[in-house]
Amino acid sequence: SYELTQPPSVSVSPGQTARIICSGDALPKQYAFWYQQKPGQAPVLVIYKDSERPSGIPERFSGSSSGTTVTLTISGVQAEDEADYYCQSADSSRTYRGVFGGGTKLTVL
Amino acid sequence: QLQLQESGPGLVKPSETLSLTCTVSGGSVTSSSYYWGWIRQPPGKGLEWIGSFYYSGSTYFSPSLRSRVTISVDTSKNQFSLKLSSVTAADTAVYYCARDVVAAGYNYYDPWGQGTLVTVSS
Numbered sequence: 300s301y302e303l304t305q306p307p308s309v310s311v312s313p314g315q316t317a318r319i320i321c322s323g324d325a326l327p328k329q330y331a332f333w334y335q336q337k338p339g340q341a342p343v344l345v346i347y348k349d350s351e352r353p354s355g356i357p358e359r360f361s362g363s364s365s366g367t368t369v370t371l372t373i374s375g376v377q378a379e380d381e382a383d384y385y386c387q388s389a390d391s392s393r394t395y396r397g398v399f400g401g402g403t404k405l406t407v408l
Numbered sequence: 409q410l411q412l413q414e415s416g417p418g419l420v421k422p423s424e425t426l427s428l429t430c431t432v433s434g435g436s437v438t439s440s441s442y443y444w445g446w447i448r449q450p451p452g453k454g455l456e457w458i459g460s461f462y463y464s465g466s467t468y469f470s471p472s473l474r475s476r477v478t479i480s481v482d483t484s485k486n487q488f489s490l491k492l493s494s495v496t497a498a499d500t501a502v503y504y505c506a507r508d509v510v511a512a513g514y515n516y517y518d519p520w521g522q523g524t525l526v527t528v529s530s
């Protein structure tokens with residue numbers, strides 16, 4: 300199997316910058332994707348191909364990649380950004396194409 | 409705007425087969441470049457990929473679920489379906505359908521249906 304590792308939780312105050320990390324051995328070769336999930340709702344894509352932002356997603360959401368780690372950055376965090384965030388990618392052979400990280404709960408203090 | 413909607417029984421008995429349907433509106437399940445997939449989320453836990461298919465018949469599944477999963481399509485109804493056999497309590501989850509955007513060397517899910525809770529219990 301293939302695993303992506305995320306911290307269980309991140310806490311920030313409104314207006315600060317939140318950084319959520321996802322680690323995986325294949326990330327140097329495979330794109331990562333990020334989803335936001337609010338309670339009782341379906342996940343929503345917020346970043347694709349490591350750093351691209353879909354239309355309709357606020358500019359405060361950005362993504363980056365470095366080696367075996369990818370990072371979702373939320374600048375100027377707002378209360379509405381409180382949610383679970385999941386990274387998604389694949390192993391190098393793409394046998395495991397839809398692997399998700401365990402999720403990170405972002406709390407806005 | 410593409411929308412997906414899951415439907416099916418909310419309660420399934422252990423050892424039986426879970427069956428769900430996803431109805432697609434605002435787009436076609438025969439669109440090129442798109443697969444169609446299923447993802448699930450046990451209560452209070454993270455997301456788990458189940459598998460995806462292309463309308464022409466190409467499929468790929470999570471190795472851990474492959475032996476129990478069937479995904480099929482009804483192009484006349486613009487629907488696709490999931491069957492998961494020999495279910496146990498561990499299969500209790502919210503099941504999501506989603507468009508699987510596939511390109512050279514990567515794939516991602518967008519958009520998602522609202523999800524439907526399936527409980528496995530006698």
